[in-house]
Amino acid sequence: KVYTSKLCTQMHTPGFEILGGAETHFYESPERREAIAGYMAEHPESFEITEEYSDFGEGPIRRVHKKELLEFLETAYDEWIKEGGHPNGVLPATVNHHKLARYGKQLASSCQARAGEFVFDLSAVITKDTYKAAWNAAQITLTATQELARLAENYQNAGDSKNHPPGVYALVRPPGHHAQSDMCGGYCYLNNLAIAAQWLIDESVKAGKPKKVAVLDIDYHHGNGTQEMFYSVSNPLYTSLHSSLDYPYFTGSADEKGEGEGLGFNINIPLPQATTDDEYVDALEKLIKEHVVPYQPDYIVVSLGVDTFIDDPIAGFLVTTDGYPKIGDVIRRIGVPTLFVQEGGYCIEKLGVNVGGILEGYLG
Ligand code: Q9C
Ligand code: ZN
Helix, strand or coil: CEEEECHHCCCCCCEEEEECCCECCCCCHHHHHHHHHHHHHHHHCCCCCEECCCCCCHHHHHHHCCHHHHHHHHHHHHHHHCCCCCCCCCCCCCCCCCCCCCCCCCCCCHHHHHHHHCCCCCCCEEEHHHHHHHHHHHHHHHHHHHHHHHHHHHHHHHHHCCCCCCEEEEEECCCCCCCCCCCCEEEEECCHHHHHHHHHHHHHHCCCCCEEEEEEECCCCCCEEEEEEEECCCEEEEEEEEEECCCCCCCCCCCCCCCCHCEEEEEEECCCCHHHHHHHHHHHHHHHHHHHHCCCCCCEEEEEEECCCCCCCCCCCCCCCHHHHHHHHHHHCCCCCCEEEEEECCCCCHHHHHHHHHHHHHHH
């Protein structure tokens, strides 16, 4: 089952980003969603697309994001225009790297200044409808998550382990895994997957049947946002395969293992540039065998990026279109109900078949 909305194409269309010191087109483009949705429409035997979704309100978002960030996102563009900012959208001029120091507490005097409090790079332009778009993406993801929880309950009640575990996919943009509790960056504003993982945990506790969630982040980039949000808790488990030297550069090393109660529940597996299909699948199998299966999760939530693709314009792995069904198959063999949430992947021509390949691999 695929949850999406045309709004994910129509909204949040920044005209540019800064990459390698130059102004370039915005790689996280609306065409991405069209490419994936197009592939799915051509394969109705595998995919059932739903465009309806519910609004769960601010509550589930506030479980992982700070109120201040939401207020900033809601008001930033209008304030920016009022103070003479370019209609291109909000970008920081500085980043408040003093945040943790004993000084640098002076209050932000303008939207330009506040952008430096809440945005950590130059690839998260805030346009007029960015907050609405990010909000919708989170709500679509929550709708998919609720459906997965329902399917998972039936699956468990049926008690037949030969049945295929249910899988649900949220085809959303903007993506989420770089968004931290109080900062945006890397095309991400609200962390869709983190919101969903926390919701699964909260609902299960409310129902008196606490469930464990394992995050499997297979985007090419490290999910610094998801890691930050869950660094000091043991549920969810965060696991990630990613480039050892690319963006976001300063997080994702193997020695980031979590802290306090969360110690041992943050698993980073950095991989070298030019990682191939076989190397990737081996690393994924090893990660699952050594960390995911022993955790005994009730749900898997996958940050589904296909910027690991050999022809991705901003990344450096060598995974091919043939590799993706194998990745999906490895995830299927965990045998646990799985939520897939769209993250990165920027080779428009192959985006549909690559994402579709993972999901078809999961379907078996
Ligand atoms: N040379 C996601 O895939 N620019 N975000 C990186 C690297 C930002 C990627 C430049 C990349 C963000 C969701
Ligand atoms: Zn990525």
